[in-house]
Amino acid sequence: MTNIQELLAQKAALEKQIAEAQRAARADAIAKVKSLMAEYGLTAADLAGRAPTAPKAEGTKKVAAKYRDPATNQTWTGRGLKPKWLQAALAEGKSLSDFAI
Known part of the structure; x- marks a missing residue:
């Protein structure tokens, strides 16, 4: 039967493996996103989901001073x-x- 110390050591080793796997998956995802951005000519603003600003509607006039x-x-x-x-x-x-x- 294993004691608490051994179980805690196994837990720490597993947590370390999980963190490394998450870092590797994140790095792969970032590389994929960068390659897609380069392929399609996208910018960070495009990814943020901000719509381009529309030009002012014609017909709007400046109000005269009173x-x-x-x-x-x-x-x-x-x-x-x-x-x-x-x-x-x-x-x-x-x-x-x-x-x-």
């Missing part, structure tokens, strides 16, 4: 967050119509 800071000529379209220059002016008591273009 408000302008007379001191700095900075503009704002009226969309999104108010810029800091406009927030500061509104806090001083000016109205939005003071900056309309």
Whole structure:
């Protein structure tokens, strides 16, 4: 009958063999993937599954500015967050119509 020490040694040897077999299988898989990439002209981005970016749809137009800071000529379209220059002016008591273009 084998004792615990012998069984643990066998277990360690098997785990080492498993790790080596996994490394060899991984190296083979990487070599196969590299050869297929070279054969078909693929890149890492192709493998990541990212679709190529589509060009912008025609007909989209830039929104014209609706408000302008007379001191700095900075503009704002009226969309999104108010810029800091406009927030500061509104806090001083000016109205939005003071900056309309």
